[in-house]
Amino acid sequence: MPITVLHLSDIHMGSGFVHGQINPETGVNTRLEDFSRTLSLCIDRALNQPVDLVIFGGDAFPDATPAPYIQEAFASQFRRLTDAGIPTVLLVGNHDQHSQGTGGASLSIYRTLGVPGMIVGDRLTTHRITTAHGPIQVITLPWLNRSTLMARHETNALSLSEINELLLSRLQIALESEIRSLDPEIPTILLAHLMADRANLGAERFLAVGKGFTVPVAFLARPCFDYVALGHVHKHQNLNPDNNPAIVYPGSIERVDFSEEKEAKGYVMVELAKHQTTWEFCPLPARPFMTIEVDLSHTQDPLATLQKAIQRHNISGAVVRLIYRVEPEQLESIPTNELHNYLQAAHKYSMQAELVSQLSIPRLPELGVDSSLDPLSALKTYLEHNQKLKTLAPQMLAAAERLLSGGDEDF
Numbered sequence: 001m002p003i004t005v006l007h008l009s010d011i012h013m014g015s016g017f018v019h020g021q022i023n024p025e026t027g028v029n030t031r032l033e034d035f036s037r038t039l040s041l042c043i044d045r046a047l048n049q050p051v052d053l054v055i056f057g058g059d060a061f062p063d064a065t066p067a068p069y070i071q072e073a074f075a076s077q078f079r080r081l082t083d084a085g086i087p088t089v090l091l092v093g094n095h096d097q098h099s100q101g102t103g104g105a106s107l108s109i110y111r112t113l114g115v116p117g118m119i120v121g122d123r124l125t126t127h128r129i130t131t132a133h134g135p136i137q138v139i140t141l142p143w144l145n146r147s148t149l150m151a152r153h154e155t156n157a158l159s160l161s162e163i164n165e166l167l168l169s170r171l172q173i174a175l176e177s178e179i180r181s182l183d184p185e186i187p188t189i190l191l192a193h194l195m196a197d198r199a200n201l202g203a204e205r206f207l208a209v210g211k212g213f214t215v216p217v218a219f220l221a222r223p224c225f226d227y228v229a230l231g232h233v234h235k236h237q238n239l240n241p242d243n244n245p246a247i248v249y250p251g252s253i254e255r256v257d258f259s260e261e262k263e264a265k266g267y268v269m270v271e272l273a274k275h276q277t278t279w280e281f282c283p284l285p286a287r288p289f290m291t292i293e294v295d296l297s298h299t300q301d302p303l304a305t306l307q308k309a310i311q312r313h314n315i316s317g318a319v320v321r322l323i324y325r326v327e328p329e330q331l332e333s334i335p336t337n338e339l340h341n342y343l344q345a346a347h348k349y350s351m352q353a354e355l356v357s358q359l360s361i362p363r364l365p366e367l368g369v370d371s372s373l374d375p376l377s378a379l380k381t382y383l384e385h386n387q388k389l390k391t392l393a394p395q396m397l398a399a400a401e402r403l404l405s406g407g408d409e410d411f
């Protein structure tokens with residue numbers, strides 16, 4: 001019998017309130033209700049299956065000090081696993097760490113309270129867990145910051161790439177020592193919160209500026225692991241299609257912002273067995289995010305065009321952002337209250353008018369590098385060539401004159 005494991009990650013409970021509104025019946029932001037509901041569906045699955053183990057890949061909240069009602073929403077779901085006797089590993093992600101010192105500030109309370117069956121992974125170590133279908137080993141590797149593995153004086157004279165290289169070699173030594181003490185007969189999971197790098201081991205990976213600390217996939221693809229459970233990246237993916245072992249980001253369970261608009265959200269069910277592990281991505285009905293972009297700059301009836309564009313989308317219950325490009329003179333023919341009517345079915349919406357750029361106008365020979373026009377003549381030449389600004393030209397020239405003469409307005 002394989003051991004059944006539910007792997008979820010990046011809950012970020014309490015984030016994205018800007019995309020919700022206060023529910024008048026509960027007094028709670030609807031996005032918190034969304035995140036609670038999606039999390040509850042994961043827990044439902046764990047209980048109904050029932051699974052032998054739940055592993056969480058880190059980033060429970062947006063930061064290490066969530067408000068008590070948000071902590072409660074999180075805890076009340078995981079409590080259901082404790083009540084059912086299902087062991088659970090909570091890994092510490094970068095959002096869970098306090099900027100001062102080490103340790104998982106927002107999650108370590110579960111260890112402090114001695115919640116039965118609840119393990120907090122806030123350091124690199126191996127946990128042996130007894131499940132209903134036999135023993136399992138879980139190596140926890142929380143988010144690493146430099147101070148975890150090296151002292152400040154060691155890094156003073158080093159470049160960023162040298163620091164990363166040193167950090168990685170320290171990590172390798174530490175992980176190697178965990179691996180050496182594994183029981184090769186027992187199924188093993190590496191549970192890690194990190195940014196994995198698909199690139200092969202090579203010096204160039206240290207040169208990528210601003211990428212921060214990344215761990216090469218080759219570092220994780222070890223035969224001693226039967227499944228590598230990751231957290232941190234919000235898009236679901238398996239970094240090792242050969243599945244020897246699978247190296248899986250389940251992704252976030254709800255969309256945190258518009259960057260996740262096109263991504264499926266869900267969790268992963270794993271059937272863990274020595275060298276015979278299988279896994280499956282299970283989608284969750286996360287609230288849809290929708291960007292509607294319309295170029296109205298060449299249309300005769302911008303309002304009608306906009307209405308049609310919105311009608312082509314199923315905006316019901318979605319978080320919508322409407323972006324429309326317009327000529328400045330078209331703005332008046334798009335009354336905002338009409339747009340409010342069109343978008344009413346959305347859960348939440350925002351509107352953004354983008355004025356078509358004036359910069360696409362061809363260069364004027366009069367303004368070439370050789371000419372020596374004074375600023376006022378240059379502006380005059382520009383305005384004479386620009387049809388769209390014709391009506392504004394006298395005012396703009398007057399304003400420019402005032403500015404150039406020192407004016408009486410104080411900026």
Ligand SMILES: [Mn+2]
Binds near residue numbers: 093233
């Ligand atoms: Mn993270």
